[in-house]
Amino acid sequence: MRKVRIEFRVNGIERSVEAYPMERLLDVLREKFGMTGTKEGCGEGECGACSVLVDGQLVNSCLMPVLQASGCDIRTIEGVAARGRLHPLQEAFAQTGGAQCGICTPGMILAACQLLDRYPRPTDEQIREGLAGNLCRCTGYQKIFDAVRQASEAMAGGT
Amino acid sequence: MFQTVGKPVPRKEGREKVTGEAKYVDDLSFPGMLHGVTVRSPAARGRIRRIEFPVDLPWHEFTIVTAKDIPGENRVALITDEQPYLAAEFVNHAEEPVVLLAHPDKHMAEKARAVVRIDIEPAPAVFTMEAALAQEQVIWGEDNVLKTFLVEKGNVDEVWANAEHIVQGEYRTGAQEQLYIETNGMIAIASPPEGVTVWGSMQCPYYVHKALLKAFPVAPDKIRIIQMETGGGFGGKEEYPSMLAGHAALLAWKSGKPVKMIYDRAEDMAATTKRHPSRTRIRAAASSDGKLLGLDIEFVIDGGAYPTLSSVVLSRGTIHAAGPYNCPNVRISSKAVATNAPPHGAFRGFGAPQSIFALERHMNQVARAVGLTPAEFRRRNFLRTGETTATGQVIHEAVNLEHLLDRALEHSDYHRKREAFARENEGASIKRGIGFATFLHGAGFTGSGERYLQSVAGVEATTEGQVRILVSSTEIGQGTNTILAQIVAEALGIGYDQVSVPRPDTSEVPNSGPTVASRTCMVVGKLVESAAIGLKLTLVKAGLLAENYTSQEFVSACSQYVAQFGPLKSFSQYQAPPGIYWDDDTYRGDAYGAFAWAVYVAEVSVDTLTYETSVDDFVALQDVGRVIHPVLAAGQIEGGVAQGIGFALYENVVWDRGRMVNAQMTNYIMPTSVDVPRIRVYFEETPYEYGPMGAKGLGELPIDGPAPAVLNAIEDAMGVSVNEIPLMPERLMQLLVGTEARAVESGVA
Numbered sequence: 001m002r003k004v005r006i007e008f009r010v011n012g013i014e015r016s017v018e019a020y021p022m023e024r025l026l027d028v029l030r031e032k033f034g035m036t037g038t039k040e041g042c043g044e045g046e047c048g049a050c051s052v053l054v055d056g057q058l059v060n061s062c063l064m065p066v067l068q069a070s071g072c073d074i075r076t077i078e079g080v081a082a083r084g085r086l087h088p089l090q091e092a093f094a095q096t097g098g099a100q101c102g103i104c105t106p107g108m109i110l111a112a113c114q115l116l117d118r119y120p121r122p123t124d125e126q127i128r129e130g131l132a133g134n135l136c137r138c139t140g141y142q143k144i145f146d147a148v149r150q151a152s153e154a155m156a157g158g159t
Numbered sequence: 160m161f162q163t164v165g166k167p168v169p170r171k172e173g174r175e176k177v178t179g180e181a182k183y184v185d186d187l188s189f190p191g192m193l194h195g196v197t198v199r200s201p202a203a204r205g206r207i208r209r210i211e212f213p214v215d216l217p218w219h220e221f222t223i224v225t226a227k228d229i230p231g232e233n234r235v236a237l238i239t240d241e242q243p244y245l246a247a248e249f250v251n252h253a254e255e256p257v258v259l260l261a262h263p264d265k266h267m268a269e270k271a272r273a274v275v276r277i278d279i280e281p282a283p284a285v286f287t288m289e290a291a292l293a294q295e296q297v298i299w300g301e302d303n304v305l306k307t308f309l310v311e312k313g314n315v316d317e318v319w320a321n322a323e324h325i326v327q328g329e330y331r332t333g334a335q336e337q338l339y340i341e342t343n344g345m346i347a348i349a350s351p352p353e354g355v356t357v358w359g360s361m362q363c364p365y366y367v368h369k370a371l372l373k374a375f376p377v378a379p380d381k382i383r384i385i386q387m388e389t390g391g392g393f394g395g396k397e398e399y400p401s402m403l404a405g406h407a408a409l410l411a412w413k414s415g416k417p418v419k420m421i422y423d424r425a426e427d428m429a430a431t432t433k434r435h436p437s438r439t440r441i442r443a444a445a446s447s448d449g450k451l452l453g454l455d456i457e458f459v460i461d462g463g464a465y466p467t468l469s470s471v472v473l474s475r476g477t478i479h480a481a482g483p484y485n486c487p488n489v490r491i492s493s494k495a496v497a498t499n500a501p502p503h504g505a506f507r508g509f510g511a512p513q514s515i516f517a518l519e520r521h522m523n524q525v526a527r528a529v530g531l532t533p534a535e536f537r538r539r540n541f542l543r544t545g546e547t548t549a550t551g552q553v554i555h556e557a558v559n560l561e562h563l564l565d566r567a568l569e570h571s572d573y574h575r576k577r578e579a580f581a582r583e584n585e586g587a588s589i590k591r592g593i594g595f596a597t598f599l600h601g602a603g604f605t606g607s608g609e610r611y612l613q614s615v616a617g618v619e620a621t622t623e624g625q626v627r628i629l630v631s632s633t634e635i636g637q638g639t640n641t642i643l644a645q646i647v648a649e650a651l652g653i654g655y656d657q658v659s660v661p662r663p664d665t666s667e668v669p670n671s672g673p674t675v676a677s678r679t680c681m682v683v684g685k686l687v688e689s690a691a692i693g694l695k696l697t698l699v700k701a702g703l704l705a706e707n708y709t710s711q712e713f714v715s716a717c718s719q720y721v722a723q724f725g726p727l728k729s730f731s732q733y734q735a736p737p738g739i740y741w742d743d744d745t746y747r748g749d750a751y752g753a754f755a756w757a758v759y760v761a762e763v764s765v766d767t768l769t770y771e772t773s774v775d776d777f778v779a780l781q782d783v784g785r786v787i788h789p790v791l792a793a794g795q796i797e798g799g800v801a802q803g804i805g806f807a808l809y810e811n812v813v814w815d816r817g818r819m820v821n822a823q824m825t826n827y828i829m830p831t832s833v834d835v836p837r838i839r840v841y842f843e844e845t846p847y848e849y850g851p852m853g854a855k856g857l858g859e860l861p862i863d864g865p866a867p868a869v870l871n872a873i874e875d876a877m878g879v880s881v882n883e884i885p886l887m888p889e890r891l892m893q894l895l896v897g898t899e900a901r902a903v904e905s906g907v908a
Contacts, residue, residue, distance in 0.1 A: 037179020
C-alpha cells in the first residue's frame with residue numbers, strides 16, 4: 001500500500017499529512033501531530049477513550065481509517081478549551097470529581113460535548129445513554145453525571 | 160475546625176487531566192526509540208524445544224532478547240523471587256514471556272511477534288483448584304501448595320455437639336480483570352555505564368527499583384524509576400510493572416536505544432494479573448437465640464503458576480473471612496494453590512472481597528436456619544468495642560455497627576421495600592429484591608507488614624515558601640496528590656496552593672512504601688503530617704517562626720532558613736502506634752492498626768424472561784474515620800461499588816486450559832453508564848487517633864460489599880440462594896430452571 005496525502009481540519013486548523021490510507025486516525029493524531037490527549041484504551045471501539053468529534057459526530061478514532069477523515073472537521077480534547085479558558089465541561093469534570101485517573105477523561109468530555117450539543121438540558125436517562133460508549137473504571141460514573149449536569153446548567157446560564 | 164481537610168479543594172492534577180495535557184507513558188517519545196513486544200508461550204506447561212524465526216523477516220533489524228541475555232538474575236524480585244523475567248527452558252503458564260523483540264517500526268515489531276514460533280513439548284498441567292489440591296499433577300513444590308495459614312480462636316471443635324443450628328455452605332468467586340483503561344506500559348533507557356532509567360505506568364516505583372536491581376548488575380543509585388501519570392491501577396499495576404519494566408530495560412540494555420513497550424488490551428488482559436479465584440467452605444454453629452457459636456472456614460485461592468503475591472493476598476483474605484462479628488470459636492484454615500494459569504495478583508480488596516462474599520452470603524443462610532431476619536441475626540453478633548476478632552485483636556476503636564446498620568437500612572428504605580417486594584413479586588415477571596452486607600476492611604499492611612516496610616516520607620520547603628511533598632506514593636486516580644497536600648497544608652497552617660507533589664522519581668524521593676492496601680491516606684498521610692510538623696519545628700527552633708504565624712510569615716521564614724542554612728527538608732519514618740502487637744508465627748494479634756466499617760444495601764430487579772439482573776439502587780454507608788476530601792472519598796466509594804457490581808454480575812473470565820479466551824472489552828463486560836444504579840454514599844466520621852487528622856483507609860473497602868449485597872438481594876427476589884459469582888444470566892437460568900424442575904418433580908410447584 002502507498003502513502004497518500006490527506007487533508008482535513010483539526011481543531012480549526014488546516015492539516016495535511018502523508019499517511020497510509022488505512023492508518024488509524026488515532027495514530028495520526030498522536031504520532032504525526034503529537035496530539036496525545038486522545039488516548040487508546042482498547043483498540044476495538046469498546047471503551048471510547050479515543051473518542052473525537054468528526055463533523056460533530058462522536059467517533060472512535062481507533063476504528064477510523066485516516067482516509068475516511070479526509071476533508072472533515074475534527075475536534076480533539078486539545079480543541080475543547082478556548083484560548084486557555086476551560087470549557088464548562090472541563091471545569092465541571094475537574095470540580096465534581098468526574099476525572100480520577102484521567103485516561104478516559106478526554107474521550108468522555110468529547111462524548112459529553114456531543115451530548116450537550118444534542119440535548120442542552122439532558123435528562124438523567126439521556127446522560128446515561130449518551131455516555132454509554134465511554135467506559136470509566138474509576139468513578140462508577142456518578143461524578144461524571146454530576147459534571148454533565150453542572151456544565152449543562154452553567155452553559156444554559158450563559159457563563 | 161480544619162481549614163483544608165474536609166474541603167473539596169481542586170484535584171492537584173485536575174486541569175492537566177481535563178485538557179488532555181497530562182502525560183501518560185505512551186505520550187512520551189524519545190529520538191531513536193524502538194518498540195518492544197513480547198513473544199509468549201502458546202502452551203500452559205512444558206519444555207521449550209526450539210524458538211523458530213521464519214526466514215522472511217529482516218531479523219538483523221531487530222533486537223532479540225531471550226533468558227540468556229539477562230545480565231543479572233532471571234528472577235522478578237518480589238516477596239520470594241521465583242518468577243522469571245523470561246522462561247529459559249520450561250514454561251509454567253500460557254502467555255509466559257519467552258522472547259522479547261524490538262524494532263524502530265512498531266508495525267514491524269507486531270508483525271514479528273506474530274510469526275516467531277515457540278515449540279513446546281507439552282507437560283501435563285493443572286487448571287483448577289480442585290485438580291491442584293488433589294495433586295493430579297504436582298506442578299509446584301511437593302504438593303502444589305504455595306502458602307497456608309491457620310487462624311484459631313477458642314475451640315471450634317467443641318461447638319458442634321451442643322449447637323442447635325449447624326449450617327454449611329460452599330461459595331465461589333471468579334477471576335476478575337482490573338481493567339484500568341490505560342494498559343500497562345514502560346519506556347526504558349539502559350546501558351552498563353549509565354545504568355537503567357524507566358518511565359512508566361505503575362503503583363510502586365520502589366518495587367520496580369528492587370526488581371531491576373536483581374536483573375541488572377548496577378549500583379542502586381544507577382537505577383531510576385519515574386512514574387508517569389497512571390491511568391488506573393486497582394492493584395493491577397502493583398507487581399506486574401516490575402516484569403514489564405525489566406523487559407523494556409533488557410531490550411534497551413541490549414540495543415543501546417530507548418525502548419517503549421505498551422501492551423495492547425488483549426495482551427494486557429490475557430497475560431497480566433487478575434483477582435484470585437476462590438472457594439470458601441463455611442460451617443457455622445448458632446444457638447436458638449441467634450448467637451454465633453462457631454465458624455469453621457476453609458478458604459482456598461488459585462495463585463496461578465508462580466507464588467508472586469499470593470501469600471499476602473491469602474493472608475488478608477484469611478483475616479477478613481470471619482467478618483465484623485463476635486464469634487467465640489473460630490478456625491480459618493486457608494491455602495493458596497498453584498495452577499498453570501498466569502499468576503493471579505493484587506486487585507483492590509486483595510483476598511478480602513472473596514472471603515467476605517462467602518461469609519456475607521452464609522450469614523443469610525444461618526439467619527434463615529435460626530429463624531431470624533438477616534438484619535436481626537447480624538445485630539445479635541456484631542463485634543463491639545472491647546471484643547476480639549478471629550486473630551484475637553481487641554477492638555479499641557469506637558465502633559457501632561448496629562447504628563450503621565440502622566442508618567443504612569433507613570436510607571435504603573429497606574424494611575418497607577422488603578415487605579412491598581415480597582407482596583408485589585407474586586406473579587410478576589420482573590421480581591425485585593433488597594439485600595445487604597455488613598463488613599470491615601483493615602487499612603495498611605497486614606500484621607507486621609508496616610514495621611517491615613519502615614516507610615519514609617518527607618517534605619521540603621523552597622525559598623519561595625512552597626512545600627514539596629517527597630513520597631514514592633503514586634497518584635493513580637485515587638487522589639494521593641490532593642489528600643497528601645491537604646494534610647500537609649493543614650499541618651503547617653498554610654494554603655493548599657502552597658503545597659505541591661512532584662512526580663515520584665526514585666532518584667529524588669524516599670521510599671514511602673507501595674501504593675496499595677488502603678495505606679496511602681492513613682499511613683503515608685500520617686508520615687507527611689509528622690514530617691510537616693518537623694519542618695515547622697525546625698523553623699521555630701531556628702527562631703525564624705513564632706508559634707502562631709501567617710502564610711506570609713511562613714514564606715519568609717522558609718526563605719530566610721534556606722538562605723542561612725541551605726535546603727530545608729524534614730523526613731518521618733513509620734513507627735507502629737502504641738499497643739499494636741502481632742505474632743507472625745501464631746498469626747495472632749493486631750492484624751491492622753484500624754478497620755473501616757461498612758453496611759452496603761443493594762436493590763435489584765431480576766427479569767424472569769431474560770434472567771438479567773439489574774441493580775436499581777445502592778446505599779453505601781461507611782465509617783472510614785475523618786474524610787479528608789469529601790468528593791474524592793465519595794468517588795472512591797462509587798468506583799469501588801461499580802467494580803463490585805461488575806465482580807458480582809458481569810465480569811466473567813472464560814478459561815480454556817489456563818488461557819483467558821475472552822481477553823477483549825467486547826466480551827469481557829464491565830459496567831457502563833447505563834448499568835450502574837444511583838450510588839448513594841454516606842460517611843460516618845469517627846476519628847482514628849493515629850491517622851492523619853483522624854483518617855483511616857478507604858480505597859479497597861467499597862469492593863468488599865457489593866457482591867454479597869447484590870446476591871443477597873437476588874436471593875430476596877427469587878428465593879434462590881446463589882453462591883457463585885459472577886452470576887451471568889445463563890447461570891441464573893440454569894439454577895432456576897433446575898429448581899423449578901425439582902419442585903415439579905416433588906409436587907410442590
